[in-house]
Amino acid sequence: MRHDGGEGDELALGTQGWQIFDATAPQEGERVFEKRYNSAFKDTGLGEYLQEKKITEIILGGLQTEYCIDATCKSAFERGFHVWIPAHTTSTFDNDYFTAERLVEYFEKKMWDGRYADVRPVDEIIGKIKIFPNS
Incomplete structure (x- = not known):
């Protein structure tokens, strides 16, 4: 699960905060869901x-x-x-x-x-x- 806090937010799409932490990165074939709430x-x-x-x-x-x-x-x-x-x-x-x-x-x-x-x-x-x- 990845959170997009919207434009201007520290978790906005594409920002460093939006990235998935390396230690919890999905494995091959695992699905990532995007959320805004x-x-x-x-x-x-x-x-x-x-x-x-x-x-x-x-x-x-x-x-x-x-x-x-x-x-x-x-x-x-x-x-x-x-x-x-x-x-x-x-x-x-x-x-x-x-x-x-x-x-x-x-x-x-x-x-x-x-x-x-x-x-x-x-x-x-x-x-x-x-x-x-x-x-």
């Missing part, structure tokens, strides 16, 4: 793609915890996907009210886990990947 599902074709592939579970991580990750988590849940979030795999920035660390902790423990997603240790999620078909 917080949710990875709004106007991207992601939901249809996952349905077509008969994918019912997703693993979610990334930036920014209280915006894109939260919106995508809840949107996936509403579409009937089982959402797994490996603990400490989302990130954000300090704001006027909370530190980044407190925001991540709040969303993982109070908002998502047991409501919209299962937040589990990374090792547990990696173990689940090994049992998914075609993994």
Whole structure:
């Protein structure tokens, strides 16, 4: 998933911020979806793609915890996907009210886990990947 923040934004199409981080670059044949909204599902074709592939579970991580990750988590849940979030795999920035660390902790423990997603240790999620078909 790649976010285009629109003209003038630090994540605008073609800017350095829009580029996919090398360590997470897609492998040969993997699809990249472009988004303009917080949710990875709004106007991207992601939901249809996952349905077509008969994918019912997703693993979610990334930036920014209280915006894109939260919106995508809840949107996936509403579409009937089982959402797994490996603990400490989302990130954000300090704001006027909370530190980044407190925001991540709040969303993982109070908002998502047991409501919209299962937040589990990374090792547990990696173990689940090994049992998914075609993994």
